[in-house]
Amino acid sequence: MAKIDLSHIKHSYLPYPSRDEDFALKEVDHSWEDGGAYALLGPSGCGKTTLLNIISGLLNPSHGSILFDGHDVTHLSTQERNIAQVFQFPVIYDTMTVYDNLAFPLRNRGVPEADVDRSVRTILEMIDLSDWAKRKARRLTADQKQKISLGRGLVRSDVNAILFDEPLTVIDPHMKWLLRSQLKQLHRQFGYTMVYVTHDQTEALTFADTVVVMYEGEIVQIGKPDELFERPSHTFVGYFIGSPGMNVMPIELDGANARIGSATVALPGGANVGAGKTIELGVRPEYVRIGREGLPVAIRKVEDIGRHKIVRAELEGVELAAIVGENEDIPADPRIRFEPKGINLYADSWRVELGA
Amino acid sequence: MEKTWNNKAWFLVLPVLLLVGFSAVIPLMTVVNYSVQDTFGNNVFFWSGLTWFEQVLHSRRFHEALLRNLAFSFTILAIQIPLGIFIALNMPRKGIGVPICLVLMALPLLIPWNVVGTIWQVFGRVDIGLLGRTLAAMGINYNYATDPVAAWVTVIVMDVWHWTSLVVLLCYAGLVSIPDAYYQAAKIDGASRWSVFRYIQLPKMHRVLLIAVLLRFMDSFMIYTEPFVVTGGGPGSTTTFLSIDLVKMAIGQFDLGPAAAMSIIYFLIILLLSWVFYTVMTNYDSGR
Numbered sequence: 133m134a135k136i137d138l139s140h141i142k143h144s145y146l147p148y149p150s151r152d153e154d155f156a157l158k159e160v161d162h163s164w165e166d167g168g169a170y171a172l173l174g175p176s177g178c179g180k181t182t183l184l185n186i187i188s189g190l191l192n193p194s195h196g197s198i199l200f201d202g203h204d205v206t207h208l209s210t211q212e213r214n215i216a217q218v219f220q221f222p223v224i225y226d227t228m229t230v231y232d233n234l235a236f237p238l239r240n241r242g243v244p245e246a247d248v249d250r251s252v253r254t255i256l257e258m259i260d261l262s263d264w265a266k267r268k269a270r271r272l273t274a275d276q277k278q279k280i281s282l283g284r285g286l287v288r289s290d291v292n293a294i295l296f297d298e299p300l301t302v303i304d305p306h307m308k309w310l311l312r313s314q315l316k317q318l319h320r321q322f323g324y325t326m327v328y329v330t331h332d333q334t335e336a337l338t339f340a341d342t343v344v345v346m347y348e349g350e351i352v353q354i355g356k357p358d359e360l361f362e363r364p365s366h367t368f369v370g371y372f373i374g375s376p377g378m379n380v381m382p383i384e385l386d387g388a389n390a391r392i393g394s395a396t397v398a399l400p401g402g403a404n405v406g407a408g409k410t411i412e413l414g415v416r417p418e419y420v421r422i423g424r425e426g427l428p429v430a431i432r433k434v435e436d437i438g439r440h441k442i443v444r445a446e447l448e449g450v451e452l453a454a455i456v457g458e459n460e461d462i463p464a465d466p467r468i469r470f471e472p473k474g475i476n477l478y479a480d481s482w483r484v485e486l487g488a
Numbered sequence: 489m490e491k492t493w494n495n496k497a498w499f500l501v502l503p504v505l506l507l508v509g510f511s512a513v514i515p516l517m518t519v520v521n522y523s524v525q526d527t528f529g530n531n532v533f534f535w536s537g538l539t540w541f542e543q544v545l546h547s548r549r550f551h552e553a554l555l556r557n558l559a560f561s562f563t564i565l566a567i568q569i570p571l572g573i574f575i576a577l578n579m580p581r582k583g584i585g586v587p588i589c590l591v592l593m594a595l596p597l598l599i600p601w602n603v604v605g606t607i608w609q610v611f612g613r614v615d616i617g618l619l620g621r622t623l624a625a626m627g628i629n630y631n632y633a634t635d636p637v638a639a640w641v642t643v644i645v646m647d648v649w650h651w652t653s654l655v656v657l658l659c660y661a662g663l664v665s666i667p668d669a670y671y672q673a674a675k676i677d678g679a680s681r682w683s684v685f686r687y688i689q690l691p692k693m694h695r696v697l698l699i700a701v702l703l704r705f706m707d708s709f710m711i712y713t714e715p716f717v718v719t720g721g722g723p724g725s726t727t728t729f730l731s732i733d734l735v736k737m738a739i740g741q742f743d744l745g746p747a748a749a750m751s752i753i754y755f756l757i758i759l760l761l762s763w764v765f766y767t768v769m770t771n772y773d774s775g776r
Contacts, residue, residue, distance in 0.1 A: 185672075188676065189675075190672050190675065190676075209675070210675040210676055211675065211678045215676065216676060217672070217673075217676045219669045219672065219673060220669075221667070221669060223667075223669050223670050223672075223673040225687040225688065225691075226687075226691045226692075227687060227691045228687065236677050236679070236687075237676070237677040237678060240677055240678035240679055240680070240683065241678050281673070284673075284677060285676075
């Protein structure tokens with residue numbers, strides 16, 4: 133296990149990148165603590181896999197360096213870095229048995245056969261394929277194959293880190309939940325440094341202690357699940373996490389008041405933003421209250437999704453979503469207000485701290 | 489559901505039956521016809537039973553041609569398959585090199601058989617051929633017209649030159665279908681170059697390799713034109729393969745009876761060997 137430092141990493145798949153857009157990964161500078169469970173969350177094409185492959189050494193970054201426990205490993209091969217990685221789609225060695233598949237990474241490193249046997253049996257138990265040990269791997273179903281891939285990632289106990297690249301995509305929901313809890317349990321038991329790439333917020337929030345949100349080749353926020361929820365540092369995080377995502381309204385700032393068209397919202401504090409920036413107000417649907425006080429809105433639609441209702445409203449031409457309890461009534465002349473602790477201010481999409 | 493039964497429907501297959509009859513059954517039956525009859529000329533034939541078959545099966549000439557042909561087929565397989573895999577493994581996977589290599593590889597396959605024969609016939613000649621003159625100048629005694637070893641080497645090198653590309657292209661198709669993730673996983677697992685070949689590339693190629701082996705075997709077992717153009721089956725009869733022998737017998741000597749019997753035996757051998765290959769390979773395939 134090791135602490136992994138990414139120092140000013142940039143990467144472009146083009147031979148001569150010139151503009152910012154040429155980079156699949158814009159400057160990333162971050163430390164992964166020894167024994168941490170991280171999730172790398174972001175939409176497809178945001179650079180998650182690129183970052184992962186740079187850590188494992190499958191890809192050499194165009195700029196910057198990588199340190200494991202303070203040692204520069206930028207130019208070391210994948211093997212020398214001693215990393216385990218599980219890919220999105222199952223990779224199995226067709227001609228080998230399930231057992232040999234799992235033993236492969238160990239045997240390649242000259243581990244004594246007795247130790248190989250012990251490790252492989254533990255993993256077989258964990259992925260629930262003990263009965264299949266002697267079978268050829270190629271006739272298995274997709275999720276059994278993926279379990280083998282997962283097992284091969286976990287079979288070495290001395291790795292510096294285990295990287296997962298959306299490993300549960302092909303696995304059915306029930307099994308997904310089971311494997312995820314097993315991974316989490318393994319993490320607690322052995323303290324592996326784990327980095328888990330996903331575009332599924334539920335998966336990220338349940339697996340990781342720390343979630344790293346990426347957007348267009350940049351890390352936009354690193355934080356605990358509740359921080360991402362309460363204080364999204366970029367409007368993208370607000371949209372991407374939560375269901376429905378955060379309401380973002382363009383406003384004009386006037387001291388400690390925000391003007392949305394002709395309506396005015398009092399902010400919990402003032403803020404100092406430079407001139408010429410796009411200013412937006414972000415409020416999660418959970419913090420929008422519908423009642424008889426506040427700003428008048430027009431209700432467009434009410435979606436009943438079981439435990440609660442999602443109200444789609446319009447305030448001064450801006451669409452808003454609000455979450456309302458299953459038994460709460462919506463008055464005939466609806467008005468809304470925002471709970472002060474749920475109000476965030478954004479200048480050019482980045483969060484600005486509100487002063488008291 | 490009740491099945492409609494109408495015997496008139498048989499008429500619908502009639503055109504196909506006629507076509508197959510004229511193109512395959514009747515010519516084949518002519519051969520069968522010749523193989524069981526004898527004649528002293530004047531178009532008078534009489535029944536001779538299985539005499540010709542016995543004669544062919546017991547003739548040394550046939551045994552030797554058969555052995556020669558088997559030796560030839562296995563030699564070129566032993567060269568072309570590993571060489572083809574080796575070249576395919578070393579071909580570029582992307583960039584401008586890909587179309588260049590593919591075109592270069594496809595070229596020999598586009599040249600007609602007797603042109604290939606002529607090329608090598610001239611190329612290897614001791615008096616005017618580039619290869620023949622060069623070897624002679626280096627003091628190597630090479631003359632495919634008089635030396636059986638030189639003749640064999642020429643015929644084998646020619647076939648390797650002509651057909652290795654086919655194996656290369658088939659293997660290459662198998663190789664490019666392997667997703668990158670496999671190579672990445674192998675790196676993560678610490679696999680050696682040999683392990684990558686043994687456990688990733690070879691298994692992914694094995695299907696196309698079966699096809700390559702089958703095609704190259706059948707083709708080389710029926711080889712006629714190229715050795716005929718280069719050596720004419722000589723020196724002596726050292727490069728007389730089955731089909732060359734058959735033509736000598738049928739057209740050179742006009743021994744229609746034995747030639748017909750030999751055709752049938754030849755055909756059955758190819759059928760049998762192909763069936764054995766196919767069965768062994770598919771069993772191997774499903775047995776795993």
